[in-house]
Amino acid sequence: MKVAGIGFRAAATAADLQAALALTGEHVDALASVAEKAGAPVMQAFARSIGLPVIALREQDIAGEQTLTCSPRIKARFGTGSLAEAAALVGARHGMPGAKARLLAPRVVTADGLATAAIAERLEP
Numbered sequence: 001m002k003v004a005g006i007g008f009r010a011a012a013t014a015a016d017l018q019a020a021l022a023l024t025g026e027h028v029d030a031l032a033s034v035a036e037k038a039g040a041p042v043m044q045a046f047a048r049s050i051g052l053p054v055i056a057l058r059e060q061d062i063a064g065e066q067t068l069t070c071s072p073r074i075k076a077r078f079g080t081g082s083l084a085e086a087a088a089l090v091g092a093r094h095g096m097p098g099a100k101a102r103l104l105a106p107r108v109v110t111a112d113g114l115a116t117a118a119i120a121e122r123l124e125p
Contacts, residue, residue, distance in 0.1 A: 032091025
């Protein structure tokens, strides 16, 4: 299972989220983000437009998750270096205790800086 972790600023549109996902070059089975962002109208509209489920994660689920990239702002806010990478990794393991995941595409950022995406794949336990 491949999951796209998605991060975005309040001003982001569904087109920004699509652009971030497109930058990864991957096809995915689900989207994931922290609950606040997963439930945001822009994320829900984007998910509906591409026919994918959204995995809503608790902030404590991603805190401490090791990531390849690090944004000081995200580190201070969420306790992990990249919201997109952490959400992808945790989302890929979601519902599968003991499962492992690996990052296939590290965080990419849209040209306007409004959205990020990263891809992780679950490795069967």
